Amino acid sequence: MLKYDPLQLPSEEELPCSDDTPVDNELQNLIPNLLGAILAFIWQDRRDWFFAVDMGIYHTTGTNPRIPIVPDGFLSLGVERLKGDKLRLSYIVWKENNVVPVWVLEIVSHTYGGEYDNKATQYAQLGVLYYAIYNPEYSQRDRHDLLEVYRLVDGAYVRQPGEPVWMPEIGLGIGREQGTYWGITREWLYWYDQDGRKYPSPEEARQQEAQRRQIAEQRAEQLAAQLRALGIEPDEA
Structure with a gap:
C-alpha cells in the first residue's frame, strides 16, 4: 500500500462525485436504488450507515487517491448517515475515519467491466468485506451464476454458498426474487432477514x-x- 501525507490529500470539493462513465442500462441504477430505498425504510431509525449509487469511492490503496473506484452500489456501516447537515458529494475514505464500505455491488452489463477480476482485486485491496456481482443478462456468456457473493478471507474473496446469502456482520442477507419496483415486475435483488424473509x-x-x-x-x-x-x-x- 502506498503511503500518502494526509495534509496533501485532496478535499471533497476538489474531487468529482463519480468517474462520469454512463451506465449501460437502467438496471445498473434501478437495482441499487431499490436496495437503498428498502434500507431507508427498515433502518429509518438508524444514523450509522450510508448507502450510495454510482458514487466515487476515493481511497489510498490504489495508484492515485484522485482516481475513484465507482461501484453500482455500496454500503458503509459505522459512519454518519449525513455529514453534519450536508449530503456527501463522494465517499472519501480518509474523511470517514478510514471506514471502507462493508459491501459493494457490481451489475454486469453488455460491456464487460472486469467485475470478476480487476474490480475484485481492487475491492480486496481496499478491504471491502462483501462483494456481490449480479449478472442478470450475460451469466452464460461469462460462465458465472446470476448472483455471486464473495467474502474477503485473508485478503482473497471466497464465494459464499446458498441464496439468499446471510451476512452476519451487516445483519442482512442478499438474494433474488420476483417483485415489483417502479411499476416493473421482474427479478430484483432484495435484502433478507436472518430467517430468509424478504424485505419488500x-x-x-x-x-x-x-x-x-x-x-x-x-x-x-x-x-x-x-x-x-x-x-x-x-x-x-
Whole structure:
C-alpha cells in the first residue's frame, strides 16, 4: 500500500462525485436504488450507515487517491448517515475515519467491466468485506451464476454458498426474487432477514398494507352481517 501525507490529500470539493462513465442500462441504477430505498425504510431509525449509487469511492490503496473506484452500489456501516447537515458529494475514505464500505455491488452489463477480476482485486485491496456481482443478462456468456457473493478471507474473496446469502456482520442477507419496483415486475435483488424473509420494496409494502386493510374491512363487514342475522345492530353490540 502506498503511503500518502494526509495534509496533501485532496478535499471533497476538489474531487468529482463519480468517474462520469454512463451506465449501460437502467438496471445498473434501478437495482441499487431499490436496495437503498428498502434500507431507508427498515433502518429509518438508524444514523450509522450510508448507502450510495454510482458514487466515487476515493481511497489510498490504489495508484492515485484522485482516481475513484465507482461501484453500482455500496454500503458503509459505522459512519454518519449525513455529514453534519450536508449530503456527501463522494465517499472519501480518509474523511470517514478510514471506514471502507462493508459491501459493494457490481451489475454486469453488455460491456464487460472486469467485475470478476480487476474490480475484485481492487475491492480486496481496499478491504471491502462483501462483494456481490449480479449478472442478470450475460451469466452464460461469462460462465458465472446470476448472483455471486464473495467474502474477503485473508485478503482473497471466497464465494459464499446458498441464496439468499446471510451476512452476519451487516445483519442482512442478499438474494433474488420476483417483485415489483417502479411499476416493473421482474427479478430484483432484495435484502433478507436472518430467517430468509424478504424485505419488500416500498411499492410492495404499500400493496401489502392495502391488502391487510381490505381483509380487515371484509372481516368487519362479515361480522356485521352475522350480527344483523341475529337481530343485533353492530353499532349497538
